[in-house]
Amino acid sequence: MARINKHFTKVEEAKVLYLISRTRFRVGGEMDTKASVKAYGATTLEPRHVEIDDNLIKFNFISKKGVSTTKIVDDPILASLLRSRIGRLKLFKTTEGKVLQYLRTLPKAKTFKVSDFRPFYGTRIAREMMTTFPVPKTQKEYKKYVKAIAIEVSKDLGNTPSVALNSYIDPRIWDIWKEGLPPIVKRAKRKTSRKKKVRS
Secondary structure (H helix, E strand, C coil): CCCEEEEEEEHHHHHHHHHCCCCCCCCCCCCCCCCCCCCCCHHHHHHHEEEEEEEEEEEEECCHHCEEEEEEEHHHHHHHHHCCCCCCCCCCCHHHHHHHHHHHHHCCCCCHHHHHHHHHHHHHHHHHHHHHCCCCHHHHHHHHHHHHHHHHHHHHHHCCCHHHHHHHCCHHHHHHHHHHCCCCCCCCCCCCCCCCCCCC
């Protein structure tokens, strides 16, 4: 993020990545998906998708799979940038491909994809939330806490708790909780003997 912040004032793609880091939006693309409703992402957002009140920015648009996305962000840097672009057709003059090309020029990001931002932040949010919960002592508590965290992550990413848990939270973060749990004891199923019918 340090290099992105450094390039923020001069590089359009750095501005998009800054937006993604603050909102966790998908990058967006110009390809026609043949969907009934057009979906938007960071690179395709239009001025009509934002409302700015001082440093508060309210985003409201249709994202992937027709999901209505609303998010409020408090960020003076982002508010100032977007306020200066209200008269444009699009908020950013770049594409998904150019954002990826720029990302690949950054140190330690040669194999990094723009889509990796969402699981990165999803995992970070989950890890931070874990510190607010007591260490679970039972499997029931463990499942309860994991579900609660997945719900909050899904709210931030704009998907479902199940999707957040399976695709956007690194499962290795739960290991520290799993280590202290009692083993799961599976009950053996009773075998019912069936008598074979004797043909007459």
